[in-house]
Structures are given as structure tokens and as C-alpha cells.
Amino acid sequence: MALLEIKDLHAKVGDREILKGINLTVNAGEVHAIMGPNGSGKSTLAQVLAGRELYVVTGGSVTYLGKDLLEMSPEDRAREGIFLAFQYPVEIPGVSNMYFLKAALNTIRKHHGIDELDAMDFLNLVRDKMQIMKMDQTLLNRPVNTGFSGGEKKRNEIFQMAVLEPKLAVLDETDSGLDIDALRVVSGGVNAMRSPERAMIVVTHYQRLLNEIVPDFVHVLAEGRIVKSGGKELALELEAEGYEALGAYDEPEAVGRV
Amino acid sequence: MTAVAEQTGAWMELFTNQLPAPAWLQPLRDAAFARFVELGFPNTHNEEWRFTNVAPIARTTFAAGRQGVPETKFAKGPVQLVFANGHLLTRPESLPAGLHVGGFADDPAAIAQHLGKHASFAENAFVALNTAMIEDGALVRVASGAVIAEPIEIFYLTTGSAQPIAVHPRALIVVGADAHCTVVERYQGAGDGVYFNNAVTEIIAGDRSVVDHYKIQQETANAFHISTLQVSIGRSATFASHSISLGGALVRNDANATLSAGSDAALNGLYIVNGTQHVDNHTMIDHTMPHGTSHEIYKGILDGKAHAVFNGKIIVRKDAQKTDSKQTNKNLVLSDDAVVDTKPELQIFADDVRCTHGATIGQLDAEALFYLQSRGIGKREARSLLTYAFAQDVVDRIKVQSLRDSLERILFEKFHEHAE
Structure with missing residues (x-):
């Protein structure tokens, strides 16, 4: 059974149809890169998979571990192992990173009938993972993403992923806003998470991330559809020839983010 | 009878039935009651009361609070005064050097010097009524230079029963020059009946003193709570007020601070209301002399059909050059039916000052x-x-x-x- 099966997925935001029939099958252990010009629907796909209500699914189906994913609340998707690393992680003043992540981890553990961790066990668990992400421990006591630099925010996303250990990680433009050193750290964190049980969907505009996180498959998204799929060499082709060679252009009205 | 006389007439009986006052107090009580009768309860045509209708208080006939041990449970503290239905119940057994905490009978001379001199009843009917009804109250005196580490707690426990009662808690807190102290006033209700707490606290913060004041209001869902905090802040003194308003059906808090040269005042507040609760916070910061700083942050969380009012007045008088003042009011509205009225009111008569204000009303961030x-x-x-x-x-x-x-x-x- 495929981990994730997307069939003819259509979605809109407001009156604008953004996804116009996506088909994609992801198996455990695979890393899929989704590339495409601005406004092609990459981030929308990521957000739809995580359950953002802003995007209304108008057709098609998404099956995750044999279940209808679209019927599940965002929190249930997370508890069942879906993780979205946000392109723009939200700042939440007043909620400490530590409290937030511990609450998230314990909710997921509880869902799977595993004992909840106390503060001490939690600290022991996160210490190593913070080191991998080269994150200062003081970030744990700060409010979630509040006052974090762009790089810190992205590292915090991957750090959360490392703690929550999802089955399917969706990385939305995790490379945007990172300098080359930060990119290496973030990619290192992601690569450390690769495993035969875990799949990843890596959404990116640029090929440079895929030098670090080498995908098994590359898909090109344009105007809400996957127009081309291939192996990792497809990313290099795109780098050399650009999206336009595939007839994929930036969407002039692209919202890109919400 | 006029409407005002009808309203205030019922109070005449309570006023005249009070325990006799000492000679120094009686004239104050008489003057205050006379003023209360003249003013009557405010209505919503009065700008200061535009959003808060006190008719439910005006039309209720209240009895005086009875003496007795309250039902309410509360944490015992080392420096604690407890009033039950307006009557002094317990007082601290021992006190650190430089601190006196007790009732008004303890030190009439000190009381007479300050009582009613700061919280004016000229324009505020509720302060007038409180002053007219003074029998006893909380007295806190901190000697000059004394640093009191332990918070001084004053509990006001009120129990509502079938017959509505009115209680008029009064506190006088006199902090000497260079002294440091923390005062916590807690209003806690019990029982199902209607009651009315009409509180006045006067704080005199001496020159260079550091005073922290906390008010935690947890009245019952049927209670009326009207309060005035009046603070006179000495030269280069630092005063902070934290007002946490959680309970009550109809709540109005006035927090007023008058600053001297180089004073620093912080007025902070948090109000959390649900159902049909109404909470009105009026603050007034009066910069009278140069180099004063004041900062104010009031935050509200509203649900159900609750109504919150914030009115933040800042006066910068002609001599108060180099004043630096900042006011913020933020409201989080969790339901469609809750209502917020927020208004900054800046009166600036000096030309070299910095005053900022801002108010927001929003929902949870999606x-x-x-x-x-x-x-x-x-x-x-x-x-x-x-x-x-x-x-x-x-x-x-x-x-x-x-x-x-x-x-x-x-x-x-x-x-x-x-x-x-």
C-alpha cells in the first residue's frame, strides 16, 4: 500500500482554482521533490496536505495509509504522522517553544498509546536533536519563532520534525531565506531523518536544495498540474534550461503565500 | 420624590444606622453623604459612565454586611488582613520592623491626616458613598526607608445571600520615603445572592519609594463591583498597579495616579469576561511635574455576550515637561456577540512631551x-x-x-x- 496517494486533486482559494488535477503516489522511504515556478501551486499542495481550511478541495481524493486524508482534521493528520515544515513559520508570542513542542509530542504519543514525557525526559530527548540542528538551547525557552531570524525559524521547523518523527514530512520551501551554511545544517537535519519508514515531499523553487537533499523523484508543477516527472537528473535539467523550456511560467497573479 | 432622591433615599437608612464615628471621622462621613445625595448614581448621559449603566445597582435595596465567618476558603499568608462582609476578621500576628498593618482604629491620627484627601468624592458618587459609609478599613503604614519583602495581603471576602448586601471596603496605604513594599488586594466572593462591593483604596507613595500594587477581583457572577484606586506618587517614586478582573456581573474599576517630578507609574490590567459580564476600566494618569514617565498596558479577553470598556485618560499639565507616556489597550474577542468600547483620552498642555497610545480589538490568529x-x-x-x-x-x-x-x-x- 502506498503511504500517500493523491488522485486528480483540485483545490481553490477564494474563487481562484490553484490545483487543477494533481496525481502523485508516494511510498515509504521515498523522497519526492516538487519543483515549479512561482504560483504553480506548490505551497498550496503542501498546505492542503496539512489540512489548512483556507484551501477548499473541490475534487479528487487523497488517501493516506489507506484512509481518506481530506476527512481528517489538521491535528489528526499530525497525530497520524504528517508533518508540514512551513515556508513561513508563524510567530506565537507568549507560548514557549519548549511548552509547545512538549505539548505536541505528548499529544502524538498519547494518540499512539505511548506514555507522555515529563519535562526532564523531554529535555533529554531534544538535547541531541538541537545539537544536530546547531540550535542554542535558549531557543527552547523563547516564544515560538518570536524574534527568530529566518534561518533560526527554518532550523526550528526541522528540529520539530526531528522531535515529532513523522511518517510523511512535507517541506515547503525550506531553503528559502537560508544562506549556504544554514542550508547545509538544515539539509543535514533532513538527511538524518531519511529512513525506509519515512517519506518526504520536498517543495522547492531551486535546485540547490536538491544537491543537499537528493530526491528519488522530481516532479514539475505548472499551473496546478504535474507536467513532468523524472529522477533526480530532472532537477539538473531544469537548473540548466529553466522552467520555461517546459512551458512552465510564473503565474502573474501568483499569491505565493497567504 | 425625584429620581435621585428615590435612589439615594434607601441609603439614608443604612447611613444613619451605622456605628457612631469618632469625632474626626463624622464630618467627613456627613459631607460625603451630602455629596452622594446631590450627585445620585450616574447615568449613561454622564460621559464618564457612557458605556456602563449602573441602574441595576441603583434600583436594588441593599442591607449592611453582617459580621461572621465567611464560607470562602483562602490561602493564609504571613502578612494578611482579612475582611469578611466589611468587618475585620483577622490581622497579622507579627509584623516586620517598619510595617504596620491593621484597622482604622489603630492609628486615628495617621488616618485623619490622609483619609479622603486623595480619593475625591466631589464628582464620583461611588467614592462619596464609600466615604459616607466608612466604619473600618485596612490601614497599611510603611516607615520611611523600610524595605518590606513579604507581600502585604488584604482579603475582602463577601458572601451573597437572599438579602442583597452592600459592603464598602476602604484601604489607606501610606508608604514612607525610600520605602519598598508590595500590597495585594484580593476581592473574593461566595454564595449565590446579589451583593455590592464598593471599594476605595488610597495609596500615598512617598518620595523615592517603590510600591507595587496588585488587585485580584474574583467576585461571584451575581456581584456588583465598583472600585476606585487613587494613588499619589511622590518625587522619583516608582509605582506599579496590576489589576486583574475576573469575576462580577457589573464591574467598574477606576485607577487614578497623580505623578510628581520624576515619578514612574505603570498601570497594567487584565480583564477576562464571559456570559453577560460587563467590565469597565477607567484609568487616569495625571502628570503634574516634569520628567515623569508612565506606561500602561490593559488587555482584555471577551467571550459570550460580554462587554468591556476601556477609557485611558492621560493628562500632561503645563509644568510636566519631558513627560514620557505610553498607553496600550488590546482586546481579544472570542465570540461574535462580545462588545468592546475603547477610548484613549489625552489632554496635553506641555509642549515637550512624548505620549503614545494604541488600541486593538482582534480575534485569535488563524x-x-x-x-x-x-x-x-x-x-x-x-x-x-x-x-x-x-x-x-x-x-x-x-x-x-x-x-x-x-x-x-x-x-x-x-x-x-x-x-x-
Whole structure:
């Protein structure tokens, strides 16, 4: 059974149809890169998979571990192992990173009938993972993403992923806003998470991330559809020839983010 | 009879039935009652009361608070005064050097010197009524230079029963020059009946003193709570007020501070209302002399059909050059039917000053909510967490650890209710 099966997925935001029939099958252990010009629907796909209500699914189906994913609340998707690393992680003043992540981890553990961790066990668990992400421990006591630099925010996303250990990680433009050193750290964190049980969907505009996180498959998204799929060499082709060679252009009205 | 006479007539009996006052107090009581009769209860044509209709108080006939041991449970503290239905119940057994905490009978000379000199009843009918009804009150005196580490707690316990009662808590807090202290006033209600707490607290913060004042209002759902805090801040003194308003059906808090040269005042507030609760916070910061600083942050969380009012007045008088004043009011509205009226009121007569103000009324951040949910945190829990986070910066300003802990517990429970 495929981990994730997307069939003819259509979605809109407001009156604008953004996804116009996506088909994609992801198996455990695979890393899929989704590339495409601005406004092609990459981030929308990521957000739809995580359950953002802003995007209304108008057709098609998404099956995750044999279940209808679209019927599940965002929190249930997370508890069942879906993780979205946000392109723009939200700042939440007043909620400490530590409290937030511990609450998230314990909710997921509880869902799977595993004992909840106390503060001490939690600290022991996160210490190593913070080191991998080269994150200062003081970030744990700060409010979630509040006052974090762009790089810190992205590292915090991957750090959360490392703690929550999802089955399917969706990385939305995790490379945007990172300098080359930060990119290496973030990619290192992601690569450390690769495993035969875990799949990843890596959404990116640029090929440079895929030098670090080498995908098994590359898909090109344009105007809400996957127009081309291939192996990792497809990313290099795109780098050399650009999206336009595939007839994929930036969407002039692209919202890109919400 | 005129409407005013009808309203105030019922109070005449309570006024005349009071215990006889000492000679120094009686003229004050008489003058205050006369003024109360002249003013009558304010109506909504009065600009200061535009959004707060006190008719439910005016049309209720109240009895005096009875003496007795209250039902309410409360944590005992080392420096604690407890009033039950307006009567002094317990007082501290021992006190640190430089501190006196007790009733008004303890030190009539000190009382006479300050009582009613700061909280004016000229324009405020509720202050007039409180002053007219003074029998006893809380007296806190801190000697010059004394540094009192332990918070001084004053509990006002009121029990509502079938016959509505009115209680007029009064406190006088006199802090000497260079002294440091923390005063916590807690209003706690019990019972199902209607009651009316009409409180006045006067604080005199001596030159260069450091005074922290906390007010925790947890009246019952049927209670009326009207209060005035009047603070006179000495030269280069630092004063902070933290007003946490959680209970009550109809609540009005006036917090007024008058600053001297180089004074620093912080007025902070948090109000959390649900159902049909009404809470009105009026603040007034009066900069009379140069180089004063004041900062004010009031935050509100509203649910159900609750109504909140914030009116923040800042006066910068002609001599108060180099004043630096900042006011913020932020409201989080969790339901469609809750209403907020917020108004800054700046009167600036000096030309070299900095005054800023801002008010917001908003809902929970949908993006933040989704972010928490996307990590497995349930929607209800996420709403509760974000609501709590909204209140966090006011809670963080509370320096008394035990108070912050107890408040965090109360808020945590409360936001779980609100997140339903």
C-alpha cells in the first residue's frame, strides 16, 4: 500500500482554482521533490496536505495509509504522522517553544498509546536533536519563532520534525531565506531523518536544495498540474534550461503565500 | 420624590444606622453623604459612565454586611488582613520592623491626616458613598526607608445571600520615603445572592519609594463591583498597579495616579469576561511635574455576550515637561456577540512631551491556530493556548511568584472554559 496517494486533486482559494488535477503516489522511504515556478501551486499542495481550511478541495481524493486524508482534521493528520515544515513559520508570542513542542509530542504519543514525557525526559530527548540542528538551547525557552531570524525559524521547523518523527514530512520551501551554511545544517537535519519508514515531499523553487537533499523523484508543477516527472537528473535539467523550456511560467497573479 | 432622591433615599437608612464615628471621622462621613445625595448614581448621559449603566445597582435595596465567618476558603499568608462582609476578621500576628498593618482604629491620627484627601468624592458618587459609609478599613503604614519583602495581603471576602448586601471596603496605604513594599488586594466572593462591593483604596507613595500594587477581583457572577484606586506618587517614586478582573456581573474599576517630578507609574490590567459580564476600566494618569514617565498596558479577553470598556485618560499639565507616556489597550474577542468600547483620552498642555497610545480589538490568529494544529495540538487546546499566550505579557509583569503561579492556574482553567 502506498503511504500517500493523491488522485486528480483540485483545490481553490477564494474563487481562484490553484490545483487543477494533481496525481502523485508516494511510498515509504521515498523522497519526492516538487519543483515549479512561482504560483504553480506548490505551497498550496503542501498546505492542503496539512489540512489548512483556507484551501477548499473541490475534487479528487487523497488517501493516506489507506484512509481518506481530506476527512481528517489538521491535528489528526499530525497525530497520524504528517508533518508540514512551513515556508513561513508563524510567530506565537507568549507560548514557549519548549511548552509547545512538549505539548505536541505528548499529544502524538498519547494518540499512539505511548506514555507522555515529563519535562526532564523531554529535555533529554531534544538535547541531541538541537545539537544536530546547531540550535542554542535558549531557543527552547523563547516564544515560538518570536524574534527568530529566518534561518533560526527554518532550523526550528526541522528540529520539530526531528522531535515529532513523522511518517510523511512535507517541506515547503525550506531553503528559502537560508544562506549556504544554514542550508547545509538544515539539509543535514533532513538527511538524518531519511529512513525506509519515512517519506518526504520536498517543495522547492531551486535546485540547490536538491544537491543537499537528493530526491528519488522530481516532479514539475505548472499551473496546478504535474507536467513532468523524472529522477533526480530532472532537477539538473531544469537548473540548466529553466522552467520555461517546459512551458512552465510564473503565474502573474501568483499569491505565493497567504 | 425625584429620581435621585428615590435612589439615594434607601441609603439614608443604612447611613444613619451605622456605628457612631469618632469625632474626626463624622464630618467627613456627613459631607460625603451630602455629596452622594446631590450627585445620585450616574447615568449613561454622564460621559464618564457612557458605556456602563449602573441602574441595576441603583434600583436594588441593599442591607449592611453582617459580621461572621465567611464560607470562602483562602490561602493564609504571613502578612494578611482579612475582611469578611466589611468587618475585620483577622490581622497579622507579627509584623516586620517598619510595617504596620491593621484597622482604622489603630492609628486615628495617621488616618485623619490622609483619609479622603486623595480619593475625591466631589464628582464620583461611588467614592462619596464609600466615604459616607466608612466604619473600618485596612490601614497599611510603611516607615520611611523600610524595605518590606513579604507581600502585604488584604482579603475582602463577601458572601451573597437572599438579602442583597452592600459592603464598602476602604484601604489607606501610606508608604514612607525610600520605602519598598508590595500590597495585594484580593476581592473574593461566595454564595449565590446579589451583593455590592464598593471599594476605595488610597495609596500615598512617598518620595523615592517603590510600591507595587496588585488587585485580584474574583467576585461571584451575581456581584456588583465598583472600585476606585487613587494613588499619589511622590518625587522619583516608582509605582506599579496590576489589576486583574475576573469575576462580577457589573464591574467598574477606576485607577487614578497623580505623578510628581520624576515619578514612574505603570498601570497594567487584565480583564477576562464571559456570559453577560460587563467590565469597565477607567484609568487616569495625571502628570503634574516634569520628567515623569508612565506606561500602561490593559488587555482584555471577551467571550459570550460580554462587554468591556476601556477609557485611558492621560493628562500632561503645563509644568510636566519631558513627560514620557505610553498607553496600550488590546482586546481579544472570542465570540461574535462580545462588545468592546475603547477610548484613549489625552489632554496635553506641555509642549515637550512624548505620549503614545494604541488600541486593538482582534480575534485569535488563524495562522497561529493552524500552526499549532499542524503539530498535533487539538483545536480546543490550541485556542486555549493562544488565549493564554495573549494574557501572558500582563501575567509576566507580576513579580510576586506565588501570585503569578495562582493566577496562571486560574487562567489555565478559565481558558479551557473559554475554548469550549
